[in-house]
Amino acid sequence: MTRHFSLAGLLRLRQLREDQAAGSLAQANERLRDSRARSEAVAESLDGTDLSPSGSASLYAVAAARASVRSMLVDLQALEATLQSEQGRAQDQYRAARVATMGLEKLEERHRDTETAAVIGAEQRVLDELATTGRRRTGSEVRP
Structure with a gap:
């Protein structure tokens, strides 16, 4: 008869924490990808403007727009740095959760192997006993 792995509840809890x-x-990676895509789009729009202002008013408007876009780009880069930091923390938390889970998974596997060996050993003892008992019977019946 096999015994239940006594740390199964703790293993399940750690697996849930690892999944979380x-x-x-994954969410941190997605936010970081989105931020990088926005930064690239803003940088491309800044590089892609090829206006020829006709007067001083339009020249001031273009300069103000470019300054605004540059400011937005700086803000997006700061946001990206923050998101990158969050992603690093999330990566560290995942690694720690994975290490904790792996330790218990190895214990569970060792327990399973031990239980399997015990079952196989018990079956082998029964087979050995049957073989020994069968030989004795066969030997006693052959003798006159």
Whole structure:
């Protein structure tokens, strides 16, 4: 008869925490990708403007727009740095959760192997006993 792995509840809890950490990491990665895409789009729009202002008013408007876009780009880069930091923390939390889970998974595997070996050993003892008992019977019946 096999025994239940006594740390199964703790293993399940750690697996849930690992799944939660993996979800947080995926969200952090997605936010970082979105931020980078926005920064690239703003940088491209800044580089892609090829206006020829006709007067001083339009020249001031273009200069103000470019300054505004540059300011927005700086803000997006600051946001990206913050998101990158959050992503790093999420990565660290996931790694820690994975390490904690792996330790218990190895214990569970070792427990399973031990239980399997015990079952196989018990079956082998029964087979050995049957073989020994069968030989004795066969030997006693052959003798006159």
